[in-house]
Amino acid sequence: MDGNTPEIKRGRKYDQVIAGARDVFLAQGFEGASVDLIAREAGVSKATLYSYFPDKRILFIEVAKQECASQADRALQVDSTDVPVREMLTIMSHKMMEFLTSNFAQRIFRICVAESDRFPELGREFYASGPKLLEDRLSEYFKHACERGELKIDDLGLAAMQFQELVKSEIFVKMIFNIIEKPTDAEVDRIIDGAVDMFLARYGV
Amino acid sequence: MDGNTPEIKRGRKYDQVIAGARDVFLAQGFEGASVDLIAREAGVSKATLYSYFPDKRILFIEVAKQECASQADRALQVDSTDVPVREMLTIMSHKMMEFLTSNFAQRIFRICVAESDRFPELGREFYASGPKLLEDRLSEYFKHACERGELKIDDLGLAAMQFQELVKSEIFVKMIFNIIEKPTDAEVDRIIDGAVDMFLARYGV
DNA sequence: CCCAAACTAAACTGTATGGTCTATAATAGC
DNA sequence: GCTATTATAGACCATACAGTTTAGTTTGGG
Numbered sequence: 001m002d003g004n005t006p007e008i009k010r011g012r013k014y015d016q017v018i019a020g021a022r023d024v025f026l027a028q029g030f031e032g033a034s035v036d037l038i039a040r041e042a043g044v045s046k047a048t049l050y051s052y053f054p055d056k057r058i059l060f061i062e063v064a065k066q067e068c069a070s071q072a073d074r075a076l077q078v079d080s081t082d083v084p085v086r087e088m089l090t091i092m093s094h095k096m097m098e099f100l101t102s103n104f105a106q107r108i109f110r111i112c113v114a115e116s117d118r119f120p121e122l123g124r125e126f127y128a129s130g131p132k133l134l135e136d137r138l139s140e141y142f143k144h145a146c147e148r149g150e151l152k153i154d155d156l157g158l159a160a161m162q163f164q165e166l167v168k169s170e171i172f173v174k175m176i177f178n179i180i181e182k183p184t185d186a187e188v189d190r191i192i193d194g195a196v197d198m199f200l201a202r203y204g205v
Numbered sequence: 206m207d208g209n210t211p212e213i214k215r216g217r218k219y220d221q222v223i224a225g226a227r228d229v230f231l232a233q234g235f236e237g238a239s240v241d242l243i244a245r246e247a248g249v250s251k252a253t254l255y256s257y258f259p260d261k262r263i264l265f266i267e268v269a270k271q272e273c274a275s276q277a278d279r280a281l282q283v284d285s286t287d288v289p290v291r292e293m294l295t296i297m298s299h300k301m302m303e304f305l306t307s308n309f310a311q312r313i314f315r316i317c318v319a320e321s322d323r324f325p326e327l328g329r330e331f332y333a334s335g336p337k338l339l340e341d342r343l344s345e346y347f348k349h350a351c352e353r354g355e356l357k358i359d360d361l362g363l364a365a366m367q368f369q370e371l372v373k374s375e376i377f378v379k380m381i382f383n384i385i386e387k388p389t390d391a392e393v394d395r396i397i398d399g400a401v402d403m404f405l406a407r408y409g410v
Numbered sequence: 411c412c413c414a415a416a417c418t419a420a421a422c423t424g425t426a427t428g429g430t431c432t433a434t435a436a437t438a439g440c
Numbered sequence: 441g442c443t444a445t446t447a448t449a450g451a452c453c454a455t456a457c458a459g460t461t462t463a464g465t466t467t468g469g470g
Contacts, residue, residue, distance in 0.1 A: 012467095013417075029319070031236040035458060045418045050459070114234070114319035116382050123382035131378055158374075158399045165370035169363070173336055177321050177328035194363045201407040218447075240428060250448045251429085261428065 016042045017049050021063045026107040030060050030115050057119075064115070064122050067108050072129035074099060078141045085150045085204070086196060088141070089163075093192040096134070096167045101183060106175055135160040142203075153203050166195035221247045222254050226268045231312045235265050235320050262324075269320070269327050272313050277334035279304060283346045290355045290409070291401060293346070294368075298397040301339070301372050306388060311380055340365040347408075358408050371400035 020042025024033040035056055039046045053059040076095055083091070099105050108126070116123030138160035145151040153159045169191050171183045183191075225247025229238040240261055244251045258264040281300055288296070304310050313331070321328030343365035350356040358364045374396050376388045388396075 029236075031234075034456080036456095045420090046459080047419090047461085048417055051416080056458070110318055110322070113315055113381060117315070120383050124384060127379065127382045127384050131375075155395070155399070158395065161375045162371055162399060162403060165374045166367055169370050170336075170366045174332065176318060177332045178325050179329060179332050190360070190363065194360070194367060198367060198403060198407040202403040239426080241426095250450090252431085252449085253447055255429070256446080 013042075013044050013048055014052055016044055017052055017059075018063060018066065020044065021059050022067065025060055025063050026067070026111060029111055030056075030118065033060075060115075061119060061122065064108075064111065064119070065125055068112075068122075068125045068129040071105070071108060071126075072133055074104075075129075075133050076137050078137050081141075081144060081148075085145055086200060088145075089196045089199060090192060092138075092141075093167050093195055094188075096164070097171070097188055097192060100168060100172050101175060109176065131161075131164065134164055138163055149205060151203050152205050159199075159203055163195065163199055166198060167192065169195065218247075218249050218253055219257055221249055222257055222264075223268060223271065225249065226264050227272065230265055230268050231272070231316060234316055235261075235323070238265075265320075266324060266327065269313075269316070269324070270330055273317075273327075273330045273334040276310070276313060276331075277338055279309075280334075280338050281342050283342050286346075286349060286353075290350055291405060293350075294401045294404060295397060297343075297346075298372050298400055299393075301369070302376070302393055302397060305373060305377050306380060314381065336366075336369065339369055343368055355410060356408050357410050364404075364408055368400065368404055371403060372397065374400065 017038075020040075021033075021038050024038045024041050027033075028037075035046060035049065038059075039049050042049065049059070053062065076092060076099075078092065081088075112122055112126040116126070135157060139156040142151055142153055142156050142159055146153055146156075171180075171187060171191055174180045175183075222243075225245075226238075226243045229243045229246050232238075233242075240251060240254065243264075244254050247254065254264070258267065281297060281304075283297065286293075317327055317331040321331070340362060344361040347356055347358055347361050347364055351358055351361075376385075376392060376396055379385045380388075
């Protein structure tokens with residue numbers, strides 16, 4: 001089965017290789033991950049791995065790109081609109097916070113920061129599928145809210161970026177630098193309420 | 206000369222070693238930096254290097270800690286107080302921006318993110334000498350401003366963190382991910398004015 | 411049941427690297 | 441000037457690792 005998509009990837013162990021590589025790269029970084037370990041983790045021989053990917057860099061980039069895409073998939077979906085702005089902002093903040101504090105987000109952020117010098121396209125990919133995408137989604141919502149007269153914003157992009165940063169306050173940085181493992185509910189509420197209060201003080205009608 | 210401080214570091218090439226190691230580590234990261242290169246860059250033989258530092262990890266930690274301390278030294282100094290709040294916030298923002306966009310800050314941030322898993326103390330050191338220190342300085346200023354009736358803030362720490370994040374908006378992240386090289390003056394003004402406006406909308410009297 | 415393609419384990423190559431050692435040279439206090 | 445400390449170059453060792461090769465095994469379509 002699945003013989004009808006033979007164009008791009010050839011062979012059945014492809015997904016296994018990617019999966020193993022993802023685990024190891026995300027945990028160890030590019031340099032830290034050895035090809036032997038990746039192969040073992042993937043349950044695949046080294047020769048098979050090299051039959052799919054000519055070298056380690058290409059495998060890494062492929063994995064990293066897929067993870068960025070996955071990041072985009074998990075990004076905020078702004079759907080309901082018949083909710084008061086304050087509530088809506090709070091809901092969105094909580095979703096953002098949940099993502100930002102996830103193991104996945106922390107790992108991919110770390111790896112993209114570390115490797116975006118060696119692989120410049122990686123930085124671009126991450127930014128587009130992360131901060132930029134979120135900016136667009138937020139801007140979209142803010143625009144509608146403005147049209148409904150619930151917010152008053154002249155620079156939508158700026159407002160979106162500001163909101164992102166406010167929600168990241170303290171907790172994200174503390175987790176990235178291994179100061180805390182997970183924030184408590186109280187800590188989360190403090191940051192989110194603070195973010196929403198500040199945002200509405202500036203852009204509320 | 207200088208023969209009166211023999212207790213801690215022993216020998217005259219110590220500073221050379223540190224200097225060379227700093228250059229190479231900041232440019233290449235921990236794994237990427239080879240000891241041979243560090244020795245060459247420091248103008249010192251490998252044996253000499255190893256006579257000061259028993260292994261590469263210890264050398265790295267020493268360098269990284271010193272850089273964190275240096276980061277603390279360059280941190281915001283809040284001095285004059287007879288300046289209107291808006292102006293003061295703008296001045297401080299510009300100083301923060303200058304630092305955040307410096308080669309130094311970008312490099313040390315990148316390396317601390319990348320290596321704070323391998324060296325947990327590094328994350329703590331960075332946080333204390335960076336975000337935390339700035340939080341304290343800002344809080345201090347905010348407190349005085351509150352006492353003078355120029356601001357109204359209940360959670361000083363939160364306000365300080367929020368201000369930091371607002372100033373970092375967009376530009377810092379874009380630089381870390383190699384999207385832009387340096388921001389234009391207009392971009393800087395847009396972010397800083399936005400940050401100050403937002404902050405005062407929330408905490409202004 | 412056969413055969414070709416995909417896969418496997420494991421040995422192998424070459425290179426880079428962390429760290430040590432040795433034999434020699436500079437440096438300074440006495 | 442003599443001697444002890446400190447530094448030097450560079451050979452050297454062991455290891456880890458990317459990538460290749462080989463010789464054999466699994467798999468699935470015809």
